[in-house]
Amino acid sequence: MMSTVPSNERVLVWDLSVRLFHWALVTCITVLLISGFTGAMKLHMILGNLTTDLVVFRWIWGWVGSQTARFDDFVAGPMTVINYLHKGRPSHLGHNPLGGWMVVLLLIVLTLQTLTGLIGTGDGLTEGPLSRWVMAEVSSAAYEIHALLVPIIIILVVLHIMAVCIHQIAFREEMIKPMISGYKRSAVVIYPPKIANPWIALMCWVLATTVASFLFLI
Structure with a gap:
């Protein structure tokens, strides 16, 4: 039986796969923007392939991954988002209702970006x-x-960075460190989130890489 975790205790919130995805995506988007503006298209294509891999993985992990990574944990209805914005700022170990929709929106936009990059031709x-x-x-x-x-x-990236800074500085909520270590302090007594088996994560990565590679090689 799972036991509760006292308030102010460090809890494993983000599994290794989510952390690797996050920082790899940060790197890919940065290099993709630079290579796209400078015309380094060979590098752009390589990073585009890796980004496709990352996006496919995140869609899969959103359904079968750790509790805080799943869409059903952080995708909330309109009223929940409105209440979050107007009735204070309740503590969330994972994504808050507004941040959850930012994740979904960014994934949708990046999916469209990878698909149009795969079939697009110009200049x-x-x-x-x-x-x-x-x-x-x-x-x-x-x-x-x-x-x-x-x-x-x-x-979207700028808005995300601004939101992180506001939570980190104004609300004094740990945002950056947990995405590095995986651990975050709980403000209340909770049951720790369920973390998926690393072998399941590895299989998902292999599947995502296979899909991305197939799309670039056919």
Whole structure:
């Protein structure tokens, strides 16, 4: 039987897979933006492949992963989000209701970005690995959408960083350190979240890598 954890105790909140995903995605987005603006398209394609791997993994892990990584743990209804914004700031070990929707929105945008990158063709130099499988008009439209999504991604990233800073500085809530160590202090007595078996995580990573590699090689 699972025992409770006293308040102010350190609790394992983020499993290793979530932490690796988070920092790998931070790195990929940064390098993708730089390589895209500077025209380093070979590097851009390599990082695009890795980002596809990461996005596929996160969608899978959102259904079968650790408790705090699952969508049903942090995707809340509209009223829950409104109550969170207007009736104080209750403590959340994982994503709060607003942060949860930010995760989903970012995943959706990144999914669209990877898909349009796969099939998009433009400027006579850039050709997605799946562009030959779609009509030229679709490929050209995908290229334009890929470019239009860039400022949206930048805005979402900036909003995420601002939210982290507000929670870290104004609310004095640990945000950065837990995403490195995995541990966070509980403000109340709780049952610790269930952490998924690392072997399940490894199988999910293998599946995500296989899917991403297949998309870039067919």
